[in-house]
Amino acid sequence: MPLGFAAWQALLNNFAIEQAAFTGREIGILQSLREVPGFLAFTAVFVILVLREQTFAVVAVAVFGLGVAVTGYFPSEYGLYFTAVLMSIGFHYFETIRQSLALQWLTKEDAPRILGRLIAVGSAASLFAYAAMYVVLEVFNLAYHWIYLVAGGVAVLVAVALAGFPHFPAKTPQRKEIVLRRRYWLYYGLTFLSGARRQIFVVFAGFLMVEKFGYSAANIAALFLINHVFNFLFAERIGAWIGRIGERRALTLEYIGLIAVFTMYAFVENAYVAAGLYVLDHLFFALAIAIKTYFQKIADPADIASTAGVSFTINHIAAVVIPALLGFVWLESHAAVFLVGTAFAVCSLVLAQNVPFKPRPGNETALNRRRVMERFG
Secondary structure (H helix, E strand, O other), X not given: OHHHHHHHHHHHHHHHHHHHOOOHHHHHHHHHHHHHHHHOHHHHHHHOXXXXXXXXXXXXXXXXXXXXXXXXXXXXHHHHHHHHHXXXXXXXXXXXXXXXXXXXXXXOOOHHHHHHHHHHHHHHHHHHHHHHHHHHHHOOOOOXXXXXXXXXXXXXXXXXXXXXXXXXXXXXXXXXXXXXXXXXXXXXXXXXXXXXXXXXXXXXXXXXXXXXXXXXXXXHHHHHHHHHHHHHHHHHHHHHHHHHHOHHHHHHHHHHHHHHHHHHHHHOOOHHHHHHHHHHHHHHHHHHXXXXXXXXXXXXXXXXXXXXXXXXXXXXXXXXXXXXXXXXXXXXXXXXXXXXXXXXXXXXXXXXXXXXXXXXXXXXXXXXXXXHHHHHO
């Protein structure tokens, strides 16, 4: 997945501006359409009635690869909308199942560290992809459609190879219906706000680099390269660190950092400072592992597959609306877009203070503990 997504993401803004004459309005609409499959991720629970989760993940990678491979052959507004949605269907179903299987297969003690390791492995693949793109763009000046074709084709070939892997059984049979539980409300809230903030970063931070500071596709690839070097070196350590200090402290640090970063984005005038913020922003998002491990600690193990789909849908409620809406705001004020991100980060910080220091079933929120203390003294 990172091999194909690295190419799609790194080239998107330059390809859209240079080949399809996109403005902030069109890029916002594209990103909103791209998130519709994420909004529909809850339907994964119905697919696993027919397919095993592991098989479903492999099929999703193949669909994703096909969407990336054909992107370069549709350099128009509606062509980019179509290929983005096709790619996104595979991407979001895979991410839903990946999260579900990871939380099912990993122990609560190992999950933070191993989830960090998974990020590091993905970053290693992305490093290879971004380095290759930098070379072919700067040295060989390769056309965009060839890069998309190779990156997507590799993803399809890897999916075919993975189809031959043995199936690993789940420890707990999963519920095959949509699960929504009141006691998971804090997890749902943190997930919603995370999706809202993430979209502002993914859609508009990179677009700022190209539109305001004139970054080339090779420059953007280099930025992604730096991001993934950090993830490769530190993601597993960050995961292990979250395991030591707990989810509440990790999320508090993340949200304080993101409040500062989004506010600085709103007023940045120097291209190098903007690049530094971009790298720092990406690094803070690695701390979002804590949301997943918090849920793993409070969840009924049989709810994990269904809730993975539901959480992706919740994550994308704002994602479907925000890029298109803020795309119009972007035309009037770049700063206003990023200050909306600051507001979301403040709301996240407030919610994070309700994460208990030792989450478990029956102790899902700090508010629960205070109620017990007030009732029994």
